[in-house]
Amino acid sequence: MTQTGRLSAKRSKPSYVMAVIGVALVLFLLGLAGLLVIQANNLKIHFKESIEIQVILRDNIRSQDAQALEDTISHLPFTKSVSYVTKDQALQNYKKDFGDDPDTLLQYNPLYASINFFAKADYVNADSLKNIENYLTQHDIVREVYYRKDLVNTLNGNVKRVSVIILALSVLLALVVIILIDNTIRLAMFSNRFLIKTMQMVGATRWFIAKPFDLRSIWNGLISALVAIAGLLGVIYAVEKNMPEFNSNQNLVMTILLLLCMILIGICISLLSTHRSVMKYLRLQLDELY
Amino acid sequence: MAESPIAELRNVNIYQSNALILGNVNLAVSKGEFVYLVGKTGTGKSSLLRTLYGDLPLREGEGRVVGFDLSQITWKTVPYLRRNLGVVFQDFQLLTDRNVHENLGFVLRSTGWKDKERMEEKINDVLDKVGLKTKGFKMPFELSGGEQQRVDIARAMLNSPKLILADEPTGNLDPETSDDIMQLLFQIARDYGTSVIMATHDYIVLQKFPSRVLRTEQGKVVDNATVSFA
Numbered sequence: 001m002t003q004t005g006r007l008s009a010k011r012s013k014p015s016y017v018m019a020v021i022g023v024a025l026v027l028f029l030l031g032l033a034g035l036l037v038i039q040a041n042n043l044k045i046h047f048k049e050s051i052e053i054q055v056i057l058r059d060n061i062r063s064q065d066a067q068a069l070e071d072t073i074s075h076l077p078f079t080k081s082v083s084y085v086t087k088d089q090a091l092q093n094y095k096k097d098f099g100d101d102p103d104t105l106l107q108y109n110p111l112y113a114s115i116n117f118f119a120k121a122d123y124v125n126a127d128s129l130k131n132i133e134n135y136l137t138q139h140d141i142v143r144e145v146y147y148r149k150d151l152v153n154t155l156n157g158n159v160k161r162v163s164v165i166i167l168a169l170s171v172l173l174a175l176v177v178i179i180l181i182d183n184t185i186r187l188a189m190f191s192n193r194f195l196i197k198t199m200q201m202v203g204a205t206r207w208f209i210a211k212p213f214d215l216r217s218i219w220n221g222l223i224s225a226l227v228a229i230a231g232l233l234g235v236i237y238a239v240e241k242n243m244p245e246f247n248s249n250q251n252l253v254m255t256i257l258l259l260l261c262m263i264l265i266g267i268c269i270s271l272l273s274t275h276r277s278v279m280k281y282l283r284l285q286l287d288e289l290y
Numbered sequence: 291m292a293e294s295p296i297a298e299l300r301n302v303n304i305y306q307s308n309a310l311i312l313g314n315v316n317l318a319v320s321k322g323e324f325v326y327l328v329g330k331t332g333t334g335k336s337s338l339l340r341t342l343y344g345d346l347p348l349r350e351g352e353g354r355v356v357g358f359d360l361s362q363i364t365w366k367t368v369p370y371l372r373r374n375l376g377v378v379f380q381d382f383q384l385l386t387d388r389n390v391h392e393n394l395g396f397v398l399r400s401t402g403w404k405d406k407e408r409m410e411e412k413i414n415d416v417l418d419k420v421g422l423k424t425k426g427f428k429m430p431f432e433l434s435g436g437e438q439q440r441v442d443i444a445r446a447m448l449n450s451p452k453l454i455l456a457d458e459p460t461g462n463l464d465p466e467t468s469d470d471i472m473q474l475l476f477q478i479a480r481d482y483g484t485s486v487i488m489a490t491h492d493y494i495v496l497q498k499f500p501s502r503v504l505r506t507e508q509g510k511v512v513d514n515a516t517v518s519f520a
Contacts, residue, residue, distance in 0.1 A: 201379075202400065204400030
């Protein structure tokens with residue numbers, strides 16, 4: 001008999017366990033989307049600051065002039081990092097990249113010395129780069145300023161598009177999360193409808209009946225959120241290990257805020273859905289439960 | 291001066307949704323009286339009981355049950371009406387997720403009991419009355435049908451109600467167990483002065499334990515002094 005009792009007690013639990021797992025899964029997905037939104041900004045900065053701008057210098061200039069320009073560029077507000085590449089270094093780089101030596105063929109080094117720099121993300125857009133280009137070409141020793149204009153335009157267009165898509169997906173996901181959690185909990189509560197009705201029949205007030213269900217839902221929501229957060233932290237750890245440019249410390253406050261939001265959403269949706277379901281069954285008459 | 295009835299309905303019309311189930315119902319049940327409510331399935335026995343314990347709202351007519359005006363009952367006040375009643379169901383309706391002792395404890399806590407010692411005393415007292423003093427630790431599904439019905443009756447007795455409403459309490463039981471339950475209900479009515487209204491269609495029970503009979507038929511409640519088995 002005791003054996004039967006234990007088995008039955010086990011049988012009555014899965015509805016709650018499944019609800020907790022279900023809520024944890026959707027919260028995890030929501031957290032992932034949130035993380036993507038936060039990290040999208042990081043990635044945008046990373047990509048923008050990877051575009052190299054080459055200030056190609058005229059031939060036969062004094063190296064002091066080139067170094068003076070390098071120094072000037074390094075102190076300009078838009079510069080992130082700068083390096084001076086001499087004609088010889090350019091030739092070495094060429095040999096390394098393409099494997100042949102133009103010096104042997106042409107009997108002279110056709111490459112130009114250049115000052116290469118990376119601009120800060122805020123300045124990597126068509127207008128700002130045009131201004132930078134105009135400013136630098138004013139210098140006598142500068143032959144031309146070269147950067148991948150098409151890449152800048154594509155990058156900005158794509159970043160805007162991806163941001164809108166991620167935002168739309170997040171809103172959609174949030175809606176799905178709310179509906180899914182609500183459904184999962186209502187399903188779990190459906191199995192309690194006769195229990196709720198019986199409590200009502202023996203003279204318990206609505207508040208007295210709802211209180212333990214509500215408290216349990218807060219607890220379940222919290223467990224779900226903690227499970228989801230554990231999963232998310234695992235993802236962050238794995239991604240950081242494999243992609244060094246993904247740095248959650250840069251957005252620590254936002255990430256903590258995201259995790260707190262997950263707890264809040266988990267508890268609130270769990271509580272509201274449970275309370276709504278209990279109230280629904282309390283309002284129904286006995287024969288409407290069948 | 292005669293004592294006022296424990297339950298009284300005057301010119302009451304009972305509806306299920308918008309369909310009239312019983313019209314112009316008049317009845318009065320006195321203290322300690324045992325009343326059968328008989329009639330074919332679907333003639334309104336359960337609807338009448340549900341009106342008495344506030345699950346169906348009283349729309350037309352006057353009704354008083356254990357001092358509560360049924361027309362004034364709302365969802366806020368219905369728990370207080372039920373605390374003065376004992377309701378016994380055909381399908382027992384015990385809380386399946388806890389044992390017998392906890393089932394009874396829940397009712398006491400939900401009806402305002404705080405003192406643990408007194409609660410313990412009361413639970414043991416009612417279990418003793420229904421002959422289940424040693425079964426408090428059992429889960430409902432570990433009990434036989436008759437035992438579950440006894441727990442249901444013990445639960446109904448917890449707050450020493452003036453009126454017990456029993457909806458086919460022997461409906462799911464074999465004849466011997468039914469006899470036990472009937473003896474128990476009669477004993478409660480006799481010893482504690484508790485009125486009992488019991489819906490049944492078990493005529494053998496009526497023969498063995500004769501008492502006043504109310505009959506539901508053709509949308510009316512007929513008050514017979516005795517039952518005819520024709």
